[in-house]
Amino acid sequence: MFWCPGCDGGHRISVGEGAGPRWGYNGDPEAPTFTPSVLVTYNGADAGEDGAPPAVCHSFITAGRIQFLSDCTHPLAGRTVDLPDFD
Numbered sequence: 001m002f003w004c005p006g007c008d009g010g011h012r013i014s015v016g017e018g019a020g021p022r023w024g025y026n027g028d029p030e031a032p033t034f035t036p037s038v039l040v041t042y043n044g045a046d047a048g049e050d051g052a053p054p055a056v057c058h059s060f061i062t063a064g065r066i067q068f069l070s071d072c073t074h075p076l077a078g079r080t081v082d083l084p085d086f087d
């Protein structure tokens with residue numbers, strides 16, 4: 001799990017062996033890198049209700065920073081921010 005400041009919520013990504021999509025992980029909890037990019041669609045506060053297109057959160061997580069791509073529907077689209085601490 002990581003805390004996403006764009007969505008103001010947690011996103012779950014899976015690493016290692018197992019079912020479902022898996023991401024590559026550099027093994028560094030202080031400056032994690034996940035590959036490939038993380039694409040989340042959801043019915044959030046900003047979009048997706050009542051048949052509208054879902055909200056999109058699309059990011060690269062590299063060395064502890066989140067690079068939000070321009071197709072995000074939240075205000076941090078196109079920006080790069082530090083990955084917040086999240087227990």
Ligand SMILES: [Zn+2]
Nearest residue numbers: 004006007057
């Ligand atoms: Zn997000």
